Amino acid sequence: MSRAPADVHQLDPRAFREEVHSFEFWFQSVTGYLAGTCFGQHEGIPDEPLEPAERERLVTVLCNYCVGETAALEGASGLIAIAPDRLSKVFLATQVADEGRHLEVLLNRLAQLGVAEPEQEIERRASRSLLQFKRRLLSLVAGRDWEAALLAQNVILEAMEFTVFQHHARGADPRTRDVLQGIVKDERRHIGFGENELGRRIQAAPHIRARLREVKNELDHLVLETFEETLRQLGLAASDRPELGRHYLETVARLGFE
Amino acid sequence: MMRDPLERKVDDAPRQRFLLEDTGFDEVPPKYRRFYRRWRGAGDVLAPNEVLCPVCKVVIRSTRELREGDRVYCMPCMSRLVVVRAADGTLEARVAY
Numbered sequence: 001m002s003r004a005p006a007d008v009h010q011l012d013p014r015a016f017r018e019e020v021h022s023f024e025f026w027f028q029s030v031t032g033y034l035a036g037t038c039f040g041q042h043e044g045i046p047d048e049p050l051e052p053a054e055r056e057r058l059v060t061v062l063c064n065y066c067v068g069e070t071a072a073l074e075g076a077s078g079l080i081a082i083a084p085d086r087l088s089k090v091f092l093a094t095q096v097a098d099e100g101r102h103l104e105v106l107l108n109r110l111a112q113l114g115v116a117e118p119e120q121e122i123e124r125r126a127s128r129s130l131l132q133f134k135r136r137l138l139s140l141v142a143g144r145d146w147e148a149a150l151l152a153q154n155v156i157l158e159a160m161e162f163t164v165f166q167h168h169a170r171g172a173d174p175r176t177r178d179v180l181q182g183i184v185k186d187e188r189r190h191i192g193f194g195e196n197e198l199g200r201r202i203q204a205a206p207h208i209r210a211r212l213r214e215v216k217n218e219l220d221h222l223v224l225e226t227f228e229e230t231l232r233q234l235g236l237a238a239s240d241r242p243e244l245g246r247h248y249l250e251t252v253a254r255l256g257f258e
Numbered sequence: 259m260m261r262d263p264l265e266r267k268v269d270d271a272p273r274q275r276f277l278l279e280d281t282g283f284d285e286v287p288p289k290y291r292r293f294y295r296r297w298r299g300a301g302d303v304l305a306p307n308e309v310l311c312p313v314c315k316v317v318i319r320s321t322r323e324l325r326e327g328d329r330v331y332c333m334p335c336m337s338r339l340v341v342v343r344a345a346d347g348t349l350e351a352r353v354a355y
Contacts, residue, residue, distance in 0.1 A: 007321040008293045009330045013338055020336040028287035162314075185285050185334075188314040192335025195313055199355030250312065254353055 021087040026094035026189070033185050040105035040179040047112070048173040057233045058176065059113055061168070063125040064230060066106050066118070068161055071134035072190075073099035075153040078141035082149075091193055098186040105179050112175065127229060133157070133222040140215070147201055147208055148215045154194020155255070156220050159248045162187040164227045167244070168234055191251070198255055213257055220248070274323040276307045283316075286333045293319050294334060309351040313337045324349055 140149040169180040278292040314335035339351035
């Protein structure tokens with residue numbers, strides 16, 4: 001990479017896009033917060049004992065996070081083939097690595113909580129709504145619908161995960177918090193990529209907004225229902241829950257979906 | 259566009275310069291870290307060289323005082339933004355797709 005300019009905001013827009021979509025940028029970024037961790041946990045993080053009921057709720061929540069991360073892993077890898085340009089393909093390759101890591105660190109956390117057969121446990125505890133969302137996302141990818149699949153994955157799913165993981169991390173046990181905080185740092189890139197890419201596409205072809213609005217209306221309640229349930233499981237006060245929708249609503253409002 | 263002469267005087271004044279130091283923000287490569295910091299929540303106050311990214315809620319920092327029309331980049335979420343004046347008179351960033 002070239003030397004940093006005196007002020008990064010003086011970069012040419014094209015040079016900025018090249019830089020932030022590069023594998024090198026991703027590698028140096030994740031090295032900053034993952035170096036020295038093992039399965040997303042820093043050395044010496046205490047293993048705080050959980051009450052049985054609390055552990056049970058956490059296992060259910062983590063199982064559903066695994067469903068979301070698996071959807072994003074399969075979705076992002078499929079999107080590489082239909083991405084319209086090199087920068088998007090390289091970025092999605094880094095997202096695939098992120099999603100694979102998320103799934104792995106969450107499975108490791110389940111193992112630490114004593115879950116012997118995580119795959120079976122995920123199947124048993126998975127939210128029907130989230131599974132339905134995953135099937136629809138993958139059908140959009142298989143149908144080579146770049147904009148709709150990106151909306152479903154990097155806007156609807158990632159925006160809600162971004163908010164829920166942050167909320168959860170605040171009140172979580174130390175190990176779960178460490179894992180979630182690392183995931184949130186990755187999610188910033190994913191939500192930004194989704195919003196900016198879709199924003200550019202809609203700006204260039206405003207007529208696609210109507211079709212995307214239908215996709216949004218079909219899918220967002222599935223994810224919202226799942227994460228509302230997650231927040232209930234986490235014991236978050238009802239008065240704090242509207243914030244879950246707020247970040248998502250702000251995002252879609254910027255894209256012109258009122 | 260007609261502008262208030264007093265406002266123009268302020269805008270034409272030399273911009274304050276800022277020496278940026280690393281605040282521990284670790285989500286971008288080391289050479290870019292000083293341009294960003296974490297948002298500390300409702301009690302946080304933005305300096306004249308800072309705006310909040312509306313996409314990912316990271317504070318974006320510049321080496322110079324920010325003014326309306328300036329372009330800034332949020333590297334953590336890869337957004338290009340333009341500084342605008344909000345209804346309450348403060349500066350905020352708007353995404354430029």
